[in-house]
Amino acid sequence: MSPVRAAVPGARTDEYLATMTALWGNRRSDYSGRYTSFRGATLGVTPMTPGGPPLWVGGNSEAALRRALRFGQAWHGTGVSPQDLPTIRQQIDTIADGVDRDPTTLRLTTTAFVLPPGYRPHARLSMHHLGGAHATADSIIGELLELKRHGITACNLWIPVPPDHVPRAIDWLADNVLGAPELTT
Incomplete structure (x- = not known):
């Protein structure tokens, strides 16, 4: 495993929270970030709560x-x-x-x-x-x-x-x- 700078886990967490929020909030989502990118992504099972849990x-x-x-x-x-x-x-x-x-x-x-x-x-x-x-x-x-x-x-x-x-x-x-x-x- 390669060493990870202290700020990187926080930046990854922020980006993953942003991607989850994007996926939970839209039928089709686009996201482009440093660690994650997708276009036209959808969830197979959407959250019961609008916008996500x-x-x-x-x-x-x-x-x-x-x-x-x-x-x-x-x-x-x-x-x-x-x-x-x-x-x-x-x-x-x-x-x-x-x-x-x-x-x-x-x-x-x-x-x-x-x-x-x-x-x-x-x-x-x-x-x-x-x-x-x-x-x-x-x-x-x-x-x-x-x-x-x-x-x-x-x-x-x-x-x-x-x-x-x-x-x-x-x-x-x-x-x-x-x-x-x-x-x-």
Whole structure:
């Protein structure tokens, strides 16, 4: 495999998102780019959603935020804390001006690591843990509410426990966190 410059994967991703958008949006599509070109291309099976499925673009870098604003319906961060969100929102607002996009139309989502009480992490994680290093149901709920207050509309939970502990950890989250009335409104 040949080495790829750091900017190339991002440029390829941008172009592939542009080609998918072109194919999803038109019966017959033409596209000419650096990595992909086609004329009169059609899809055998078209998306159920006009224009294609909603794209969630992930990543915490400025390039990922720009990509989300250019191509996505949602931005999907990883390990974002409520304290990070004012800076991220400011970045989104600044970048949106340059790509002619209303930043309020970009849905904000994230992934959070959550370690229920009594569990040790199965893997070493340097990212923020939802509810803190010694989380309780109340601290997890509180932080989820803070994420919501800052505009996060969906949060995927990653539970870094050994595989044989996952069912019990999920049960604990379901019983103590996810059913909390304040999270369902």
